[in-house]
Amino acid sequence: MDKNIITIDDLSAPILTEAAQAALAMVADMSVSLNPDEILAEAKDTLSLDDFGDMEFVSRLTLLCEEWSQDRTINNLGLLGLRGKLVTFAKNRLLIQDLLTRHPEIHNVKIEAPIIVAGLPRSGTTHLLNLLAADSRLRSLPLWESYEPVPTPGEEMGENGQDPRYERCDAQWQAMQQISPLMAAMHPMNPEHIHEELELMGPDFASYNFEWLSTSPRWRDYYFSTNQTPHYEYMKTVLKILTWQDGDVTGTQTRWVLKCPQHLEQLPVLKKVFPDAIIPITHRDPVSVIQSAATMVAYGRRAIRDSIDVPAIGDYWADRIYKLLEACVRDRSQIPAAQSIDILFHEFLADAFATIEIIYDKAGLVLTDKARSELQDFMDNHPRGRYGQVTYHLKRDFDIEPAALREKFQFYFDAFPVKAEI
Template sequence: MAQKFSIDDLTDPQLSPEQRAYIASVEANPPVLTEDAILSAARDATGLSDFGPDDFRERLKILLDEWNGDTRAYALKRAFLLNYGIRYASNRLLIHDLLTRHPEIHDEPIERPIMVVGMPRSGTTHLLNLLGADSRLRSTPLWQTYAPVPNPKEPVGPDGVDPRYARVAASWEVQLASNPLSAAMHAMEPDHFHEDVELMGPNFAGYNFEWLARAPKFRDYYLSTDQTPHYEYMKTVLKIFQWQDVQAGGTRKRFVTKCPQHLEQLPVLKKVFPDATVAITYRDPVEVIQSAITMIAYGERMSYPTIDTQGLLAYWTDRVEKLLRACVRDRPIWPEEQSVDVPFDTFMKDDMAVVREVRRKAGLPETDQANRDVAAYIESHPRGKYGQLVYNLERDFGVSPDELRKRFDFYYEAYPFLRRPAK
């Protein structure tokens, strides 16, 4: 039985003296969020200077305008965003340099990937983990998505540990120390299978930036522009991973990835990955929203003096609705022979049945070894390993689940197999 947690101070965080002191120390020397600060730091970090095509600067400018316009944020939040910007810019330099030196990477075939698609908090991570445990497939671990190309200025140490891995491990320890319930909501260890949208970060594209900070201007820009170039960029990074595997003496394997953003980009996904198999998860949108905004609110306790719960509710209710309306509109573009529908309740009752169905659609034979791989993962990652969070939407966000659910009648009507929670 998983230990249950309730965040009683979600809307009025009670910080420790150490947390307040840390906030104050950064406030005393606030970071500067400018294009030059980010790009100069990336050049210094890598020793490189060629960022490739300059179109990314337009997207970076939109982000910087929004980040600098958030006057409520502590300097610590701005430092967090600055570090993200530097990491993405550094990765862009390293990726472009590698592709310039090894143009043959573009010829790597990404064949028949398996892609998990669905709302955040709808079982996508669990399904990806079960599929990714199969040693015949190639997943994208967090430490590698955060830094796809090694930095020659960061050689492997005497302990043999990749500095990229060590950096993510250290960051996760800091995260747990400052926000100990993070693991119960969304564990982010170095080996965690991460979302493929992270690979668009060096192109300063993708809806992942909305999770870093509410960014309505960037959201509107993203929704109004063709995302095909950014999906092609993501695919190129997958080619880099595959090329690296071969260079290290490994073999080419089919990728298994996941991302909620694909839910509103199904036509683009089909265009860029025409031979993919997609597994689309479905869940009550209210359960998704309350989980997502609770996680974000908890994560913001050291970013703002007060938590804007109504702002979070409004933004992410609208965002989930946009995802779902796009899914209802575009779902038919993926034919039956290339797709699997995964209702959340069905998945929770028999997750291995879903895994087998995805394998069947993907033309991946059942093997004893594959099932042993998955069984080993399940044994080492029991449900509720880090505890289970108890949500209270009405107390924390001032809206009843039934009232909020009315907004998503269209979704239940489109997918009758989805169970609507009883009032």
């Protein structure tokens, strides 16, 4: 048997690593509370700052705290992780507001003609983003910077000269690998990994990202009921901050490359906030996407929940992918052909450079010898499946028949010539 092939057969009844068992034992007797007032107070006390800006975000923070607190399957380790994420977002909001107050000129920075990849999760968006980011002419967002976009004033570099934000991100990744060692094969989260800009909406307590952190149907319904434009504008402001921190005080020297699956269901908003963006859209068999995404979610919950309803996870993400594609098919025509390209997953895998050349042509970028070399180096050093290739079992693990599921997505296959994979 190929040692590179990984089969996960304990999604419903996880066999935990020693590190996971030790972590659970360590926090078993703790009292963990998701209280919005306490979260905001901790952020203020830690930074000695107290201006969050517009406080309208508190209702969203409260909704998240209430929904997650009422989920009786989340254990203390899971609650601590969720609470830590919310505290980090609150701290980031304080730092962002403080910087904008001291330097209002940041609002004048331009974000010009970014390349923003949209597409289903597990459809090649991450690989395409990281490949594009290998071109040194483009500015991208590494994971460590997405987690903490603004440095903490007075915080010094580590002994090895590394940014302390990087060190904290690396420590999280090392801990995650001890608890969930197969995560690297599904979605690496090392500090330098180029990440989604959606993380920059976190301090505004917005985006569908919270659905990935925990089962959140109330949050999902709230998200669907509200206009996401203000949150995209907030994200754009943080991009301006990052550009300004780089020393580009006008933004005219920086061209961003970004990506997020959420954009599929927010194409009109994306176009409104980034009117000159070039938008490559990846397309893949949704059945493959669902089994991959649902497996990753179920596996990621093995140590943070006392019980895992694996079929329910499959149903949730089948519905969620349906909604993403429903919106994409409805709104795709709102993005002009001159600013967009549809990328079929199987064609991208077969010839990545052919896809890159089309994107560069749309973006007005020349694929120079240097850029081609940088992209080739990335592909050579990041082959698909280098951490192992996970095999997925939709029927066995989620009790979902692939053929029956695919029928529900016929509208999508009618709109795009996607290749069925399963």
